[in-house]
Amino acid sequence: MIGTRKIRNNFTRKKKKEKSKKGINQMEWMEILDQLEAGTLRSANKVDGVWQANKEVKEGILAAFKAGELKEFSDEAFSGFVDKHNLSPRKFSPEDKVRMVPGGSSVRRGAHVASGVIIMPPAYINVGAFVDEGTMVDSHALVGSCAQIGKNVHLSAGVQIGGVLEPIGLAPVVIEDNAFIGAGSVIVEGKQVLERAVIAPGVVLSKGVPVYDCVNERVLAADEPIPADAIVVPGSRPVNDKLSWAKERGLTLNCALIVKYRDEKSEASLELEQFLR
Template sequence: MSLQSDIEHLWERYDDGLTAADATDEDLTVLAEFLEALEAGEVRAAEKRDTAAQSAAGSQPSAGNGEWQANEWVKQGVLLNFGLHEISQYEYGGVTYNDVLPLLDTSDLGDRGSRNTPDGTTVRRGAYLGEDVIMMSPSFVNIGAHVGDGTLVDSCDTVGSCAQIGENVKLGANTLIGGVLEPVENAPVIVEDGASLGAGCRVTSGFVVGENSVVGENTLLTPRIPVYDLVEEEVVYGHLPPERRAFSRFVESSISDHDMFDGGAYKPAVVATDIEQETLEGTEREDALRE
């Protein structure tokens, strides 16, 4: 049987009432193999799939430039690791903590050119860190998360469960990447290759940040907040298109004329502009200052 079928079979038993006390050594071996596959980047909680290729391949992931979709069985495997392990005591940095899983063994990070600074860079088992990754302390990467090559996870950052962070991404200090575990069919937060998020950004509830986008500091990206895309002149929800420069603004609310709100009421929104035009104008301003 494949790892996927093993997890799916174990999930059926768990759904029927299997508990940590009932789990066999064979069950725990499957869970350990699953964690190792996550840590090696061999399986991922979500992948970008071409719809036609996916239909032809059945449930197996296939490469493509379509939409991000969750691998339900992978998220099931993460949940099984929570449900079928007993709470144990572990040691980290001289502190005793209680959890169902230990932290990731990061002793091989140096071999892949990655580094995690001392005093608070914490990676849970089942997370993947690529090559040339930098984790500044304090920061945290949760189970199921995938952090691509060349990415910076800055101080006070959290990368939530199953979040998919691309290559050469910059997560500014105090950035929150939310986790999405349930329902298992929902895709997690995605930050695509080359994106840069300013300090204090928050990305939640399966929002997708398009590749090579630049997000201004303290911007909240969530499917409930509209993105006013000035490039295509449309309002979108749940994703920031690629190659955009985005920042927070407040727009007039539908209750703006209420007597309780002197001067009007406003609701948050995100404005997205053409990153190439913004870069060009910035370069022109820089040149003018140097003349």
């Protein structure tokens, strides 16, 4: 499971320096960005089974934004694009063992992309994000700032994984190992999807969208993660009595339904097909 192994954190293990009135200095935020890219430092960690934001890392990222100046990139691949000079797009070599197919994708400075990751065009991975080994980031997918993506995850075409930079104490969106996220799904506001869960195409997960566990006959709390092995499909629910006009017309609101839990032998695509046909 991502986040459970010990990650050497050179920045936070160092004796904290006295910060000037301007806050984190250039050397510090540059070191933070370097370590984020290397994967030796993360913007969030799993502590005693709970994902927690690394506030010092987020402060460093925000300091980099503040210090950055607008620059037009002269590199042929990014000609005509303008961004902060210190958050330029990353480049990969065959030694990185990252397959980034031509066609408009970009990985921002300060994002970690592990060996075996495939990025299909166009896709975008923002600063502070962590994408672990063997994950597929399909076309038109977004991995937002500080999002944590586990090993062997499949982010299908058009998936939107929201970013969480501020407030700095908020936990990020997390997709744990071996999860499958169907095309066009949207996961935002720090929602977390645990190991091997399957999210069907078109599902929206946020703290404002209720998730009904039809197997265990309960409603998940707003900040509760999608359980491991859950199979989640789009659903709808009737409006409440406060919206009488809408109720009279049979209008409904969005929700998500857990319809089953995977077993060790089940394939994500076959399980989804059973409930979506």
